[in-house]
Amino acid sequence: MTESWATSFGVDLHLELADGGLRSGLMDALREAIRTGRLTPGTRLPSSRSLAADLGIARNTVADAYGELVAEGWLTARQGSGTRVAQRAAPRKAAAPAAPRSRPARRRPQYSLMPGTPDLGTFPRAEWLRAARRALTAAPNEAFGYGDPSGRVELRTVLADYLARARGVHAHPDRIVICSGFAHGLMLMAQVLRARRAREVAVESYGLDVHWSLLTERGLRTRALPLDELGTDTRGLDREGAVLLTAAHQFPIGVPLHPDRRSAVVDWARATGGLVLEDDYDGEFRYDRQPVGALQGLDPEHVVYLGTASKSLAPGLRLAWMVVPDGLVAEVLAAKGAMDWVCGTPDQLTLAEFIASGAYDRHVRGIRLRYRRRRDQLVEALAAASPETAVSGIAAGMHALVELPGGMERPVVQAAAWQGLAVEGLARYRHGTAPGAGRDALVVGYGTPPESAWHGALDALCRALP
Amino acid sequence: MTESWATSFGVDLHLELADGGLRSGLMDALREAIRTGRLTPGTRLPSSRSLAADLGIARNTVADAYGELVAEGWLTARQGSGTRVAQRAAPRKAAAPAAPRSRPARRRPQYSLMPGTPDLGTFPRAEWLRAARRALTAAPNEAFGYGDPSGRVELRTVLADYLARARGVHAHPDRIVICSGFAHGLMLMAQVLRARRAREVAVESYGLDVHWSLLTERGLRTRALPLDELGTDTRGLDREGAVLLTAAHQFPIGVPLHPDRRSAVVDWARATGGLVLEDDYDGEFRYDRQPVGALQGLDPEHVVYLGTASKSLAPGLRLAWMVVPDGLVAEVLAAKGAMDWVCGTPDQLTLAEFIASGAYDRHVRGIRLRYRRRRDQLVEALAAASPETAVSGIAAGMHALVELPGGMERPVVQAAAWQGLAVEGLARYRHGTAPGAGRDALVVGYGTPPESAWHGALDALCRALP
Numbered sequence: 001m002t003e004s005w006a007t008s009f010g011v012d013l014h015l016e017l018a019d020g021g022l023r024s025g026l027m028d029a030l031r032e033a034i035r036t037g038r039l040t041p042g043t044r045l046p047s048s049r050s051l052a053a054d055l056g057i058a059r060n061t062v063a064d065a066y067g068e069l070v071a072e073g074w075l076t077a078r079q080g081s082g083t084r085v086a087q088r089a090a091p092r093k094a095a096a097p098a099a100p101r102s103r104p105a106r107r108r109p110q111y112s113l114m115p116g117t118p119d120l121g122t123f124p125r126a127e128w129l130r131a132a133r134r135a136l137t138a139a140p141n142e143a144f145g146y147g148d149p150s151g152r153v154e155l156r157t158v159l160a161d162y163l164a165r166a167r168g169v170h171a172h173p174d175r176i177v178i179c180s181g182f183a184h185g186l187m188l189m190a191q192v193l194r195a196r197r198a199r200e201v202a203v204e205s206y207g208l209d210v211h212w213s214l215l216t217e218r219g220l221r222t223r224a225l226p227l228d229e230l231g232t233d234t235r236g237l238d239r240e241g242a243v244l245l246t247a248a249h250q251f252p253i254g255v256p257l258h259p260d261r262r263s264a265v266v267d268w269a270r271a272t273g274g275l276v277l278e279d280d281y282d283g284e285f286r287y288d289r290q291p292v293g294a295l296q297g298l299d300p301e302h303v304v305y306l307g308t309a310s311k312s313l314a315p316g317l318r319l320a321w322m323v324v325p326d327g328l329v330a331e332v333l334a335a336k337g338a339m340d341w342v343c344g345t346p347d348q349l350t351l352a353e354f355i356a357s358g359a360y361d362r363h364v365r366g367i368r369l370r371y372r373r374r375r376d377q378l379v380e381a382l383a384a385a386s387p388e389t390a391v392s393g394i395a396a397g398m399h400a401l402v403e404l405p406g407g408m409e410r411p412v413v414q415a416a417a418w419q420g421l422a423v424e425g426l427a428r429y430r431h432g433t434a435p436g437a438g439r440d441a442l443v444v445g446y447g448t449p450p451e452s453a454w455h456g457a458l459d460a461l462c463r464a465l466p
Numbered sequence: 467m468t469e470s471w472a473t474s475f476g477v478d479l480h481l482e483l484a485d486g487g488l489r490s491g492l493m494d495a496l497r498e499a500i501r502t503g504r505l506t507p508g509t510r511l512p513s514s515r516s517l518a519a520d521l522g523i524a525r526n527t528v529a530d531a532y533g534e535l536v537a538e539g540w541l542t543a544r545q546g547s548g549t550r551v552a553q554r555a556a557p558r559k560a561a562a563p564a565a566p567r568s569r570p571a572r573r574r575p576q577y578s579l580m581p582g583t584p585d586l587g588t589f590p591r592a593e594w595l596r597a598a599r600r601a602l603t604a605a606p607n608e609a610f611g612y613g614d615p616s617g618r619v620e621l622r623t624v625l626a627d628y629l630a631r632a633r634g635v636h637a638h639p640d641r642i643v644i645c646s647g648f649a650h651g652l653m654l655m656a657q658v659l660r661a662r663r664a665r666e667v668a669v670e671s672y673g674l675d676v677h678w679s680l681l682t683e684r685g686l687r688t689r690a691l692p693l694d695e696l697g698t699d700t701r702g703l704d705r706e707g708a709v710l711l712t713a714a715h716q717f718p719i720g721v722p723l724h725p726d727r728r729s730a731v732v733d734w735a736r737a738t739g740g741l742v743l744e745d746d747y748d749g750e751f752r753y754d755r756q757p758v759g760a761l762q763g764l765d766p767e768h769v770v771y772l773g774t775a776s777k778s779l780a781p782g783l784r785l786a787w788m789v790v791p792d793g794l795v796a797e798v799l800a801a802k803g804a805m806d807w808v809c810g811t812p813d814q815l816t817l818a819e820f821i822a823s824g825a826y827d828r829h830v831r832g833i834r835l836r837y838r839r840r841r842d843q844l845v846e847a848l849a850a851a852s853p854e855t856a857v858s859g860i861a862a863g864m865h866a867l868v869e870l871p872g873g874m875e876r877p878v879v880q881a882a883a884w885q886g887l888a889v890e891g892l893a894r895y896r897h898g899t900a901p902g903a904g905r906d907a908l909v910v911g912y913g914t915p916p917e918s919a920w921h922g923a924l925d926a927l928c929r930a931l932p
Contacts, residue, residue, distance in 0.1 A: 133595050139591075147781070180810075344646075346598075
C-alpha cells in the first residue's frame with residue numbers, strides 16, 4: 001500500500017499537478033487511483049500535512065481536496081483514524097461521475113515573498129552529485145563510523161580556508177563545530193551560556209522570534225538593544241552573557257553595523273567577558289562592494305561566528321558551522337553531546353568537496369547575480385508603481401525593506417493577500433522590548449520565489465501598494 | 467595552508483599509511499611535507515585528535531609521531547598554540563638526517579573486537595551514489611527547503627512499508643519520526659517522559675551506559691530488571707514511566723525475549739499506561755531462522771519502536787527512525803523542536819531510494835552472510851583453541867558472548883591487549899543496580915574488524931584465552 005503510494009502513485013501525482021489547478025488536479029489523481037485500484041478500500045491516506053509537504057503545495061489545498069472527496073464518498077474521515085479510502089468507494093461512485101463544479105474559490109496565496117528561504121530551484125543538483133561521487137569514492141572507511149562530534153575534519157578544514165578567504169574569519173579546523181543549522185548552533189550556545197550562569201542575552205530590536213524563543217526556553221531572558229541608522233546601538237550593554245547580532249546585514253532592517261559600533265561591541269566583550277554571537281546568515285550576498293568581513297576577525301576569542309549553508313545552498317542540507325573561541329570548544333562539544341547531534345557523513349563530505357572543488361564559489365557567484373537582478377527589478381518596479389515608496393536594506397542579502405506610510409502595514413499585507421501574495425510586515429519581527437516607535441514596512445524576501453513565479457509575485461506586490 | 471592540508475597533503479598521508487607502520491609512516495610523511503615546503507614554517511597542524519580521526523588511527527599514534535618530531539626539531543609544541551612546523555625546520559634538519567631509531571615500541575591495539583560498529587568497509591558506496599543520483603534528480607524543489615521535523619515523507623513512506631515487511635512493525639508514515647541515531651530518539655523519549663512527569667525508566671541488567679546516562683541527565687532514574695535465560699524478567703515492573711528493552715537480541719547477552727515475557731511487558735504497559743521502548747538495533751541480523759518480529763507489532767499504542775541504519779549500513783549516516791503511538795507523535799515532535807533536529811535532505815532521500823529500489827535488502831543479505839561466516843569461524847576457532855569455552859548469543863547480531871571462568875575476565879582482557887587486541891569484558895556493560903551476581907565473559911564484536919584484519923583479530927583472541 002505504502003509502497004505504491006510512494007512510487008507509481010506519488011509520481012503520477014507530481015505529473016498531474018504540474019499541468020493544472022492544484023486542488024482539482026489532486027482530486028483527479030486520487031479518484032483515478034481509487035478507480036483503478038491502486039488505492040484500495042480502507043487504505044489510509046497520508047495526513048494533509050505530509051502530502052502537502054511531499055507535493056510542495058499548501059496544506060489547505062490538500063485538506064480541501066480531501067474534504068471534497070469525503071463529500072463525494074470516495075474517502076471517509078473519522079476522528080482518530082485519519083482519512084481513508086471508503087469501503088467499496090469505486091463501484092458506488094462509478095455510477096455517479098463527479099461533474100466539475102465551479103464554486104467560488106477562496107483565494108490562496110499563489111506567490112510568496114516571505115523572507116528566509118532562498119529560491120530552492122537554484123540548488124545545484126548535478127554539481128552536488130558530482131561532488132558526492134568524488135567525496136564518497138575518496139573517503140576513508142572510518143568516515144562511515146560514529147564520527148567526531150565536531151564534524152568531519154575534511155569539512156572543517158575546507159571551511160577554515162573558505163571562511164578566512166571569503167569572510168575574513170579567523171578560523172582553524174579545531175575551532176569549527178559543524179551543526180545542523182543556525183538554530184542548532186544557537187541552542188548549543190544557549191546551553192553553554194546557561195552552564196556559565198548567564199541570565200540574559202541582548203538581542204537586536206528586530207529579528208526572528210524563533211531564535212529568541214530558543215534562548216528563553218533555555219532560561220535566558222532576551223532584551224532588545226536600540227537600533228538606528230548606524231545599526232544596533234550596543235552602548236547599553238552591561239553584564240549580559242552575550243549579544244546576538246546580524247552585523248553584516250541586520251535582519252530584517254538591512255543596515256550593516258557601523259565600524260565604530262563593531263569595535264565598541266568587541267570592546268564590551270573584552271571588558272566583561274561576554275560573548276558576541278555573530279549570525280552571518282547572508283554574508284556572501286553583497287552587491288555594491290566587497291562583503292563586509294565578519295566581526296569575528298576583530299576578536300576571535302570573544303566572537304562566536306555562526307554561518308550556514310541554508311541561504312547559499314539550501315536549508316534542506318541542515319548544515320551550518322560555528323567558529324568558536326579556542327577556550328570554548330570543549331564547552332560547546334559538551335553541550336552537543338558526545339553521542340549524537342552529528343550530521344550525516346555523506347552530506348558533510350560532499351559539502352567539503354563541493355567547496356574545495358570551487359563549485360561553491362561558482363554557485364554563490366551565480367545566485368548572487370540572480371538575486372541582484374531581482375533586487376534591481378524590485379527597485380525599478382516599485383519606483384514605477386509607487387514612486388514615493390522608499391526601499392532600503394538592498395545593498396546585500398535576499399530581502400528588502402519597503403517603507404510604508406504610518407498605519408499602512410496591516411492594510412497592505414491584507415491587500416497583498418487579496419492579490420494572492422504572502423508577504424510579511426515588519427511588526428512581525430519586532431522584539432517585545434524594542435525601544436522607540438515601530439515603523440510600518442514590508443519585509444520583502446525577493447530570494448524566495450522560484451524563477452517562474454518571480455514576475456507574478458512582483459506584479460502582485462505592486463498592486464498591493466498604496 | 468589548510469587547503470593544501472586537506473587535499474594533496476592529506477591524500478599523501480593516506481597512501482603512505484597504507485603501506486607501513488602507522489607511526490613511522492606518519493612521521494615520514496610529515497617530514498617529507500616540511501622538507502618539500504608543502505607545510506611551511508609556522509603552520510599549525512591539526513590536533514592529534516582531529517588527524518587521528520581523519521586517518522582512522524589511534525590518537526596516541528599521532529601524538530607519539532608529533533612528540534618525536536618535536537624532539538627532532540621538525541615541530542614545536544607550545545601550550546595554547548598547538549603543534550606547529552618549526553621556524554626554519556627544514557634547513558636545520560636537512561643537515562642532520564634522522565636515522566630510524568629502534569626504541570622498544572609500546573604495543574598499541576592492532577585489532578579491535580569492540581562491539582557496536584559494523585565493518586565500515588561494507589558501506590555500499592557505489593550503490594549509495596546511484597541511489598543519490600536517482601533521488602536528487604527526482605526530488606521536488608521543496609525537498610531542499612526547511613523541511614518537516616518528522617523527516618522526509620518519502621523516507622517515512624518507504625520505511626513504513628519496509629518495517630512492516632521486515633520487522634512486523636505496525637507502521638504508518640505519520641507515526642514515523644526520523645532522527646539522527648538511536649541516541650537522539652532516546653533523548654527525545656526522555657524529554658517526552660519528563661514532560662509526562664515520569665521519574666524512572668526500567669532498563670536491562672546489561673546495556674550501554676551512554677544510553678542510561680542520556681536518561682539520567684534528563685532527570686530519569688534508571689533501575690535494572692533481572693535477567694535470566696528467558697531474557698529480561700519484567701515481572702518487577704511497577705509504576706515506571708517506561709522500560710527500555712532490546713527484545714529481539716539482548717545487548718550484550720544475546721538472548722531473545724521469551725514470548726511469554728513479550729506479552730507480559732505489553733500487558734504491563736496497557737495496565738499502567740507505561741511505554742515500552744524497543745531498541746531494535748540489529749533486528750535484521752538473525753542467522754538460524756527468520757528474525758523475531760518487533761515487539762511493537764503486539765501493541766503499537768504502547769510500544770515505541772526504535773530502529774537505525776547504524777548497524778545495517780553505517781553509523782556515519784546518522785539516520786534512525788522511531789515508530790511512535792499515534793497519540794504520542796505531537797509530543798515527540800514538540801520535543802524535537804520545530805526548527806531543527808532535521809536530518810539533511812539528500813541523505814534522507816537517498817536512503818528512501820536505496821530502500822525502495824531493493825538495494826537495502828540486497829545489502830543486508832550480503833552482510834548477513836559475511837557476519838554469519840565470521841560467527842561460524844569464531845565458534846570454530848574458539849572450539850579448537852579453548853574447547854571448554856562456551857560461546858552464546860550467536861543466533862543473531864554481530865557480537866557473541868564468550869564465557870570465562872570466574873575471575874578471569876580482567877586477566878583475559880589484559881592478555882588480549884598484550885596480543886594487540888582491543889576487546890571488552892562483560893562487566894563494562896553491567897548496570898549498577900543489576901540484581902544477582904555478575905558473570906565473567908568477553909563481549910566479542912565480530913562485526914567490527916575490516917575483512918583484512920578479521921583473521922588476525924581472531925588469532926589474537928584465541929591466544930588471549932586461558
